[in-house]
Amino acid sequence: MGTFVSAFTVLCGARTDLPDRHVCCVFWLNIAAALIQILTAIVMVGWIMSIFWGMDMVILASYKEQGIPQQL
Helix, strand or coil: CHHHHHHHHHHCCCCCCCCCCCHHHHHHHHHHHHHHHHHHHHHHHHHHHHHHHHHHHHHHHHHHHHCCCCCC
8 A cells, every 4th residue: 555655656756766867757667566565465475375275174174083072
């Protein structure tokens, strides 16, 4: 969300690390970076959730193998 905000602050005259680029170019670079961040965040959350589900399956399987009653 902050990258989107920074993209619009460039249009309002904020200083950038790319002084040789036009304001529109810097704006679109920030918009592209924000979109990439949003897309990769979704992928990372799904990846982390799948790791936790896998850990739960292994734990439940080990309980079943040992004959320990399970609570879900």
